[in-house]
Amino acid sequence: MAMCVATGLRRIAGLLVVGMALAALTSGTAFAVGSLSPGSKALAPGSSCVGDPNDMRRNHMRYLNHDRDRAVQRGNRSINHSLVGCIDCHAGREASGTPIPVSDKGQFCASCHTYTGIRINCFQCHSQVPEER
Amino acid sequence: MSDDLNKSSAHGVDSVCVEPALEQQQRRAFLRNTVIAAGAAVVAPGLLITVAKATGSGDVTSNQRWGMLIDTDKCASGCTACVEACETENGIDLVVQPKRNPDHLWEQQRPQWIRKVKLQDQQTGVVTNLPIMCQHCEKPPCCDVCPTGASFKRADGIVMVDRHICIGCRYCMMACPYKARSFIHQHVAEQRSHAPRGIGCVESCNLCAHRIDRDQGGEVTTACQDACAAAGHHAILFGDLKDPESALAKALAEQTSRQIRADLELNTGVRYTNI
Structure with a gap:
């Protein structure tokens, strides 16, 4: 169970990072x-x-x-x-x-x-x- | 029909939110537009086709078939103007001989879209010179054998390699009866913008397709034709085989011409006189 929670958290964290990267890409701030x-x-x-x-x-x-x-x-x-x-x-x-x-x-x-x-x-x-x- | 529509709008669930008058208007507008469109298609189909072509997609069509007529009597011995012009036009001169490649190998393997061939009649000793390039067959054997569809024939009859798909298997080189195709064996550092070229792909004459596709009106010529004319020989005539008014079609109608290896029944786009 603890393993599952940990994997879930890691997954969410991973998604957040990807999401932030995409947001940065689309908003154009990363590459002005x-x-x-x-x-x-x-x-x-x-x-x-x-x-x-x-x-x-x-x-x-x-x-x-x-x-x-x-x-x-x-x-x-x-x-x-x-x-x-x-x-x-x-x-x-x-x-x-x-x-x-x-x-x-x-x-x-x-x-x-x-x-x-x-x-x-x-x-x-x-x-x-x-x-x- | 309209009764049915009225019924369904009166009792249908999806029409509850729509004002009856508004819906009536929309239906009328729709019917009016449909009638107008159908009428236009019936009354003036020719007009519509013309408009579609003028504003259209810009794809090449089979209304044209590009081809050549080469007068071997005018092709001079020792002249390589067409070969050099082709190499400059298509960036073949930018392919350099690898250091480890000995001369005899390089001569056999270097890319070549057009080459001069000398024929001698063993009985009479008469010598004939002619340039040979991709003959742009109607039924190209290279396309038959290509496992990926990279060898293809454009709608306007030009036989080409789509090097995005070519895997470099070289079946087409073996299948071509005219030895028209070349393989790029080494990394190429420099290319011309309109003539990409890289290791591991097969290529051949494309009748200067970049000139045809960028045509801004006026007569389209190939680099070899221009060079031959500039050298004063006028042995190469390029044009549209399907346009009866083209200089090429007229020349073909006037004199006897031959296809090389006509026995293969490939119906080549490049034809020769006086061989």
């Missing part, structure tokens, strides 16, 4: 504007994301997966969520103007993925910097 990479177009005045930033933080992977299939298999480029678009806007730049790969340490993609312990494989194949040639 500061997480945008210096030098990226996303920091330009008047620029806005293709979706609500809180929604994008949580669901960008679903949108990207959905739209990649439309783009590749149906040749539909009128999609709203493209990885190239993300990178174009969110790649940071050095003072010299050279773009920095988005999953370099501390950069836009890496900052969250490292924090949440996510290992993605987008950039095994996809370019991490905006096209400039």
Whole structure:
């Protein structure tokens, strides 16, 4: 019985922690504007994301997966969520103007993925910097 | 019908909270809209289809089938303009030879979407040059053998690999009669934005699908066609096989052309003259 109570308490505590983390994520306090990479177009005045930033933080992977299939298999480029678009806007730049790969340490993609312990494989194949040639 | 509705609204439980007049209004509005929609569909189905296409989803359709005609008489010996243009366009030149990979192996294994082939008639000694790439079959053997559905044919006839699904088994490479497919053996550090590429996937010519899909009006061309024309040969003609007004369809209607390995009855989208 005591064991059960202990497990129950641990479970509740675990749920609380997860809940708080989610609340922090959705309210945007954990990743404020500061997480945008210096030098990226996303920091330009008047620029806005293709979706609500809180929604994008949580669901960008679903949108990207959905739209990649439309783009590749149906040749539909009128999609709203493209990885190239993300990178174009969110790649940071050095003072010299050279773009920095988005999953370099501390950069836009890496900052969250490292924090949440996510290992993605987008950039095994996809370019991490905006096209400039 | 309306009697039935009246009855059910008079005695039905769910209509208790709704004012009879309001409900009447809602039903009228609903009926009116239904009648309007049905009328529009009956009166002008053609108009509706046009509107749907104009504002529509943007998916490629089977109203088009992309293809090529290659005039081997115009293809010059020693010229590799199309190959180089393809490599630049699709970022193949960014794949570097691994240090441990000897030259002869690299030459066999490096990715190549288009290659020059030289044929010689053993009786007469006549030499024919031609570029060979994915022939974009109507019935592609690569798609038949693909265990995951990664090899697929788009609605507009382009045969492609969806590398999100490709597991790198290379069955398609064995199945292709044209040796058109390449496998990426090593990590690739740099890619072009429109041409992703990574270790463990198969790839081949996609008729510059990124150009077709980003088409802003005007004539679509492929990188190899542009390069061939720039080199002054004009051996490659790209276009829509299904559009009778396209330069490609007209050229095909005027002269005899052949499919390579026509005996396989794959109905290739790429055709050749003078071989």
